[in-house]
Amino acid sequence: MRGFEAGSGNLAMLYLSVWDGIADAGLVADLARVHDDFRLIDRSTFYWYDLSQPDKSAPQNPIEELAQLVVRAVAPPTLAGCEYWTNTLAAGERMHRHQDKDEKRFWRTRQVVHPHIGTVFYPRHVDHAGGDLVVNGETAVPTAHNRLVAFRGDLAHEVRNVESGSRHSIAINLWTHMPDAYKAFLA
Secondary structure, eight states: OOOOOTOOOOEEEEEEEEEEOOOOOHHHHHHHHHHHHHHHHHHOOEEEEEEEEEGGGGOOSSSHHHHHHHHHHHSOOOOOOOEEEEEETTTTOEEEEEOOOOHHHEEEEOOOOSEEEEEEEEEEEEOOEEEEEEETTTEEEEETTTEEEEETTOOOOOOEEEEESEEEEEEEEEEEOOHHHHHHHHH
């Protein structure tokens, strides 16, 4: 598939990278379990994992453990932290083409600021048809159990229609600065 650089980790060359089997079986099982727990809290809740103070950055849940694996795999420059959330799409649902950005800054100033790197992880065995991740309108990546997809944070992406079953994913965006929405909580 065009655009794949399996685990290259070099952001200058990163367009789209895919790692299969990035997490051990125990962590993947924990991620599948907490995926639903996070979704039950609030469908639109996003979380911040602060990496700006390494001595205080111990993971508090399995998703933050995954974030540490992501940071090691992608090997970005110094990060402020990771924004993360879970997502479930049922049969007939899709996600429109969009670019991730600092939403609060955009709504306040209309300035578009993207994460450094965007990632999507699939914690469950695939029990659905469809739902491929399409990056930059040209590269479709099918879901697969224990697969991490990483791409440059400014690239547009979408999820094709889920034809049957449900598609479960965990998104982790790596930021070189803290997005405005989280600053209010930490002030």
